[in-house]
Amino acid sequence: METxxxxxxxxxxxxxxxxxxxxxxxxxxxxxxxxALLYGHTLGYAPLREWIADRHGVDSSRVVVTNGSxxxxxxxxxxxxxxxxxxxxxxxxxxxxKFLSEFDQVPVDDEGLGVxxxxxxxxxxxxxxxxxxxxxxxxxxLTLSAExxxxxxxxxxxxxxxxxxxxxxxxxRFDGEPLPTVFELADxxxxxxxxxxxxxxxxxxxxxxxxxxxxLAPELExxxxxxxxxxxxxxxxxxxxxxxxxxxxxxxxxxxxxLRARRDAMLDALESELDGRASWSHPAxxxxxxxxxxGTVATELLGRATAAGVTFVPGVDFGGGPGSARLAFSFAxxxxxxxxxxxxxALVGTPAAV
Amino acid sequence: METxxxxxxxxxxxxxxxxxxxxxxxxxxxxxxxxALLYGHTLGYAPLREWIADRHGVDSSRVVVTNGSxxxxxxxxxxxxxxxxxxxxxxxxxxxxKFLSEFDQVPVDDEGLGVxxxxxxxxxxxxxxxxxxxxxxxxxxLTLSAExxxxxxxxxxxxxxxxxxxxxxxxxRFDGEPLPTVFELADxxxxxxxxxxxxxxxxxxxxxxxxxxxxLAPELExxxxxxxxxxxxxxxxxxxxxxxxxxxxxxxxxxxxxLRARRDAMLDALESELDGRASWSHPAxxxxxxxxxxGTVATELLGRATAAGVTFVPGVDFGGGPGSARLAFSFAxxxxxxxxxxxxxALVGTPAAV
Numbered sequence: 232m233e234t235x236x237x238x239x240x241x242x243x244x245x246x247x248x249x250x251x252x253x254x255x256x257x258x259x260x261x262x263x264x265x266x267a268l269l270y271g272h273t274l275g276y277a278p279l280r281e282w283i284a285d286r287h288g289v290d291s292s293r294v295v296v297t298n299g300s301x302x303x304x305x306x307x308x309x310x311x312x313x314x315x316x317x318x319x320x321x322x323x324x325x326x327x328x329k330f331l332s333e334f335d336q337v338p339v340d341d342e343g344l345g346v347x348x349x350x351x352x353x354x355x356x357x358x359x360x361x362x363x364x365x366x367x368x369x370x371x372x373l374t375l376s377a378e379x380x381x382x383x384x385x386x387x388x389x390x391x392x393x394x395x396x397x398x399x400x401x402x403x404r405f406d407g408e409p410l411p412t413v414f415e416l417a418d419x420x421x422x423x424x425x426x427x428x429x430x431x432x433x434x435x436x437x438x439x440x441x442x443x444x445x446x447l448a449p450e451l452e453x454x455x456x457x458x459x460x461x462x463x464x465x466x467x468x469x470x471x472x473x474x475x476x477x478x479x480x481x482x483x484x485x486x487x488x489x490l491r492a493r494r495d496a497m498l499d500a501l502e503s504e505l506d507g508r509a510s511w512s513h514p515a516x517x518x519x520x521x522x523x524x525x526g527t528v529a530t531e532l533l534g535r536a537t538a539a540g541v542t543f544v545p546g547v548d549f550g551g552g553p554g555s556a557r558l559a560f561s562f563a564x565x566x567x568x569x570x571x572x573x574x575x576x577a578l579v580g581t582p583a584a585v
Numbered sequence: 586m587e588t589x590x591x592x593x594x595x596x597x598x599x600x601x602x603x604x605x606x607x608x609x610x611x612x613x614x615x616x617x618x619x620x621a622l623l624y625g626h627t628l629g630y631a632p633l634r635e636w637i638a639d640r641h642g643v644d645s646s647r648v649v650v651t652n653g654s655x656x657x658x659x660x661x662x663x664x665x666x667x668x669x670x671x672x673x674x675x676x677x678x679x680x681x682x683k684f685l686s687e688f689d690q691v692p693v694d695d696e697g698l699g700v701x702x703x704x705x706x707x708x709x710x711x712x713x714x715x716x717x718x719x720x721x722x723x724x725x726x727l728t729l730s731a732e733x734x735x736x737x738x739x740x741x742x743x744x745x746x747x748x749x750x751x752x753x754x755x756x757x758r759f760d761g762e763p764l765p766t767v768f769e770l771a772d773x774x775x776x777x778x779x780x781x782x783x784x785x786x787x788x789x790x791x792x793x794x795x796x797x798x799x800x801l802a803p804e805l806e807x808x809x810x811x812x813x814x815x816x817x818x819x820x821x822x823x824x825x826x827x828x829x830x831x832x833x834x835x836x837x838x839x840x841x842x843x844l845r846a847r848r849d850a851m852l853d854a855l856e857s858e859l860d861g862r863a864s865w866s867h868p869a870x871x872x873x874x875x876x877x878x879x880g881t882v883a884t885e886l887l888g889r890a891t892a893a894g895v896t897f898v899p900g901v902d903f904g905g906g907p908g909s910a911r912l913a914f915s916f917a918x919x920x921x922x923x924x925x926x927x928x929x930x931a932l933v934g935t936p937a938a939v
Binding site: 241242244247249250252253254256257258260261264265266267268269270271298299301302305326329330433434435436437453456457458459460461462463464465466469 | 595596598601603604606607608610611612614615618619620621622623624625652653655656659680683684787788789790791807810811812813814815816817818819820823
């Protein structure tokens with residue numbers, strides 16, 4: 232029996248524009264070999280920085296392109312975030328929870344981060360750094376409401392805190408209209424905006440970026456140069472060629488369609504299999520939904536689920552409660568999702584073998 | 586007047602196998618898109634780790650492939666090097682001098698690192714981490730002698746220190762027979778061997794690696810995953826295709842021939858232009874030679890040289906004396922090198938304009 236993975240937060244191989252990228256790579260290297268194959272600008276391949284800058288309506292000097300956006304988070308944390316108290320969402324992406332040595336947490340509800348509770352935390356004088364994923368959050372799939380986005384932007388523009396807005400999933404929207412980013416609402420003041428091409432083109436390229444507040448990119452530059460001299464420029468040249476050919480939007484539409492079908496398959500299967508025994512989020516985009524099981528310990532369930540051929544990540548890894556779980560719908564096909572939810576449902580409420 | 590750069594320690598564009606890499610990129614992505622374009626193993630693309638492991642006669646579990654070898658140095662420093670006193674060569678590569686907060690220095694002479702002086706430093710109980718570039722050192726171009734390699738390997742195998750052997754230039758040899766690496770002499774005990782494909786294929790790919798002592802790769806793995814999840818796999822797949830096609834050796838021969846001619850041009854020009862007014866190293870490989878000017882302050886000379894259309898890096902950036910300078914012969918053509926040394930020689934001994 233093939234294991235069905237709701238654990239892997241990665242795109243399915245069929246989401247990848249393999250043929251297009253193969254040709255983009257050939258052409259990008261042939262045409263601009265010296266730029267793509269030598270050391271280049273520490274902050275990234277200049278024409279790609281320009282493209283990103285245009286997209287966000289900023290000067291390209293504010294764009295820092297890195298080997299994946301997680302690396303950018305480290306650079307920002309070690310420079311602009313230095314000496315600040317760290318606040319993260321609960322639940323939140325598991326990697327920062329592992330490498331941050333100390334942090335406060337503010338719970339997320341159906342409207343996203345509890346901004347009122349965050350504001351109460353800000354009464355002291357300690358400069359604060361907020362790490363937030365406002366749109367289709369990893370792990371919950373939840374999205375910060377328009378009203379709370381405005382309040383969070385106000386806190387930033389009022390110099391109450393520095394916001395790191397991690398937005399890898401924002402473009403992977405299945406339904407409804409896009410909300411403005413916190414970065415847009417604050418006009419970039421005290422907001423670092425982070426995104427990547429991992430979910431919209433391919434993660435193995437490792438091309439992520441941040442847009443930093445005006446004048447602050449030089450604070451990162453020395454650290455970046457000391458870390459890896461120059462990011463992997465070949466990858467950035469491939470991405471740029473993909474963009475210049477106008478392939479980005481059509482590919483994104485294809486990815487959205489593929490993932491929407493998977494999200495729908497998971498919601499349908501949960502509805503028919505687990506109604507009344509669990510509750511779950513209804514994400515309008517991204518890779519994940521959040522399951523809350525009553526009376527079941529997810530870490531214990533995982534052992535039995537793995538034996539039954541389905542995996543997921545227990546919510547405790549993200550700071551969630553014992554009955555919570557993150558289900559990724561990005562990797563398995565709709566048919567596998569139906570089968571996998573069935574396998575899971577057969578175990579929920581079943582007492583553990585002794 | 587075009588500026589001639591003896592400052593840039595990078596290969597000339599004509600050293601790059603552009604056409605070959607363009608085709609390797611196309612084929613690597615087409616054939617193995619899912620592996621190259623998704624997240625992969627934190628420690629690198631498995632078949633490339635195998636190739637490197639075979640080359641060094643170790644198990645592939647000991648190979649960590651990173652986005653350039655400088656990043657690997659950071660990973661090793663933060664894990665295996667933690668809590669150790671740091672010793673570097675004087676002079677040494679400028680970047681570690683910038684980001685290491687504290688270090689001791691051991692001078693390099695014509696036979697390379699002064700191992701006897703290093704040994705005297707090891708009388709205390711402090712665990713020590715040595716950063717060394719034994720072959721065609723950046724910045725001096727000097728090479729550690731066979732005898733001293735043996736003594737350094739003995740210190741490592743005697744558990745007297747942990748050696749980080751940085752060897753990006755070792756294969757770029759113009760004359761003579763290769764010497765065994767410290768890693769080989771110590772059979773890998775207490776030696777981390779570091780190299781990359783930057784000088785043998787192309788730096789913009791950012792593919793570097795370390796081979797760590799047995800059993801220690803897992804100590805790096807969590808840090809690597811927390812830093813960037815997975816390195817840029819597309820670059821690694823391109824390198825692997827280049828290797829599998831058997832292009833590596835022929836390309837290296839071409840690079841050696843190109844650079845040997847540049848080294849020769851620089852030595853000839855120095856001999857005819859600066860004989861008696863300066864001394865310099867005679868590197869048998871690599872990118873750099875080391876100039877010692879008597880009675881001239883290199884930082885002051887640089888200003889006038891730049892105005893005269895030739896640049897270099899003053900030796901003080903590497904921990905050298907005021908009269909020292911690093912001249913890179915990798916980037917300029919032989920004709921430019923002759924012209925550039927002429928421009929420089931015209932300024933040496935000339936009093937500064939007031």
